[in-house]
Amino acid sequence: MEKVELGWNEFWAEIFRIRHRRQIPGIEHHDRLIGDFIMETLGLKKSDSILDIACGAGDQSVELAKQGLNVTAFDIAQVLIDAAKETAESYDVSANFYAGDMRAMEHDSMFDAAILLSHSFGFFDHEENKRVLQGAYAALKEGGCFLLDLMNPYNLPKFQRTWTPLEGGYLLNEPHVLDAPAGVLTGRPAMFIDTENDRIVLMDEDALSNNDIRMYTALEIREMLSEVGFKKVELYGHAKLPRLPYAANSERMVVIAKR
Numbered sequence: 001m002e003k004v005e006l007g008w009n010e011f012w013a014e015i016f017r018i019r020h021r022r023q024i025p026g027i028e029h030h031d032r033l034i035g036d037f038i039m040e041t042l043g044l045k046k047s048d049s050i051l052d053i054a055c056g057a058g059d060q061s062v063e064l065a066k067q068g069l070n071v072t073a074f075d076i077a078q079v080l081i082d083a084a085k086e087t088a089e090s091y092d093v094s095a096n097f098y099a100g101d102m103r104a105m106e107h108d109s110m111f112d113a114a115i116l117l118s119h120s121f122g123f124f125d126h127e128e129n130k131r132v133l134q135g136a137y138a139a140l141k142e143g144g145c146f147l148l149d150l151m152n153p154y155n156l157p158k159f160q161r162t163w164t165p166l167e168g169g170y171l172l173n174e175p176h177v178l179d180a181p182a183g184v185l186t187g188r189p190a191m192f193i194d195t196e197n198d199r200i201v202l203m204d205e206d207a208l209s210n211n212d213i214r215m216y217t218a219l220e221i222r223e224m225l226s227e228v229g230f231k232k233v234e235l236y237g238h239a240k241l242p243r244l245p246y247a248a249n250s251e252r253m254v255v256i257a258k259r
């Protein structure tokens with residue numbers, strides 16, 4: 001069987017964020033629950049503006065647009081932005097999608113809220129991670145809220161090796177491993193058995209290198225948020241209603257910071 005290596009855009013974006021995510025049973029329901037949590041917890045009403053940072057294929061952005069918000073959303077992968085635009089069109093809602101890097105946000109006091117979902121934080125070194133928080137702070141209006149939906153570093157999921165049937169083949173996922181001294185969740189190599197084209201698709205160096213996630217504790221995140229200027233920080237145990245306080249065994253660590 002032929003072996004090919006693909007980069008971030010083709011492998012991660014197309015296979016993980018689109019084909020893999022969209023076959024997860026109940027994922028639309030999950031996105032609706034997150035949407036309801038965001039609306040209520042951030043106190044948003046129709047026509048308020050929101051920035052979805054690293055929006056992936058835009059599934060939650062579209063959900064928020066359906067709820068009446070004025071959505072701007074971006075991701076580094078153009079292929080995901082194209083998919084997001086198609087999804088918005090199919091639901092007949094509008095949102096402003098564009099391809100961009102979260103380290104170089106240039107929005108100035110424009111949004112009532114900003115969100116960063118599914119642990120899309122910690123991909124870079126400490127200073128660059130902090131720059132993402134600075135960009136989010138700058139993008140918010142005075143009094144605006146920033147929500148980060150993160151894995152709970154004290155209760156990481158039990159990562160396992162999995163085989164998942166996807167459109168056009170099978171995805172083999174190796175588990176993430178926590179490098180505890182470095183506080184980094186190492187990238188998980190994956191392989192796609194492309195039965196349609198009779199080939200094995202591997203991740204190239206670019207895709208693999210872009211895959212590590214620096215984990216932060218609640219105290220560390222609080223400190224970083226306060227250093228970039230956020231005034232008030234609240235923590236919850238998941239991004240669903242009813243709200244639960246954050247604890248060591250919480251499913252997620254959901255951080256809400258007010259400018």
Ligand SMILES: C[S@@+](CC[C@H](N)C(=O)[O-])C[C@H]1O[C@@H](n2cnc3c(N)ncnc32)[C@H](O)[C@@H]1O
Pocket residue numbers: 013017053054055056057059060074075076077080100101102103116117118119120123
């Ligand atoms: C775990 S996914 C989450 C996607 C989406 N928020 C969701 O919940 O489905 C992380 C996303 O971050 C994007 N990403 C990675 N580096 C980025 C960067 N420097 N700027 C913007 N997006 C980035 C990836 O392309 C990917 O879509």
